[in-house]
Amino acid sequence: MFNTNTTPERLSDRKSSKKKLTTQQIVMVGMLSALAGVLMALEISVPLMPPFYKFDFSDVPAIIGLFLMGPAEGALIEIIKLVVKLILSGTNSMFVGEFVNLMSIILFIIPTWLVYKAMGKTRKAAAAALLVSVIIRTGAACFLNAYVSLPMYAAAMGIPLDDVVRMVGGVNAKIQDLQSFIIYATIPFNVLKLSINSFIGYMIYDRVAAAFPAARKLRHDREAAVPEAGANAPQNA
DSSP states (O other): OBOOOOOHHHHHHHHHHHHSOOHHHHHHHHHHHHHHHHHHHSOEEOTTSOTTOEEOOTHHHHHHHHHHHOHHHHHHHHHHHHHHHHHHHOOSSTTHHHHHHHHHHHHHHHHHHHHHHHTTSOHHHHHHHHHHHHHHHHHHHHHHIIIIIHHHHHHHHTSOHHHHHHHHGGGOTTOOSHHHHIIIIIHHHHHHHHHHHHHHHHHHHHHHHHHOGGGGGGSTTOOTTSOOTTTTSOOBO
């Protein structure tokens, strides 16, 4: 049996449907980005943590968008939320925190999506992907704090790095040097924040996907937007 209805135009339409954002996707990205930006602006101080370590729930919309639509949309939500947050409340870290957040987007989106995709894009895969993401992002936060953010803070304030660490240590007596800063501030803060955001994001995504199966069709890698060529066409022997 040969399919005579597969034309170059149909093949082109199928390829372009996977690359372009649909109206529904644009609306969803916009809504989730705005929500993430507002949540990021409503940051909360954490006891015994440096003043620039603020807790928020802004990763939740990005997690939902990532699993519902894909990595490009998830990254776009993360980028737009930083812009929205800066517009709403400015920066309390001399833009150092926002710069590090921008760098961490890659470390969030790529590993999470690769694990999710490799495990078959199931609910179990989503949970495993988020667990891997928490581990990778916490490790990356240790590196970025030691070699990027704290040195940038020191340079911005015009003081030695050791002085920055001692200033931060004023809220936690256990913080005496860079190593203790990583152990008593960076690791616990990131594990707490990322775990809570991941749990909430997963629970909401799971319920949205179960209650509204059509939401899964927002994802680029689904071919529901364009019918299979020849699926309803007559076939010739």
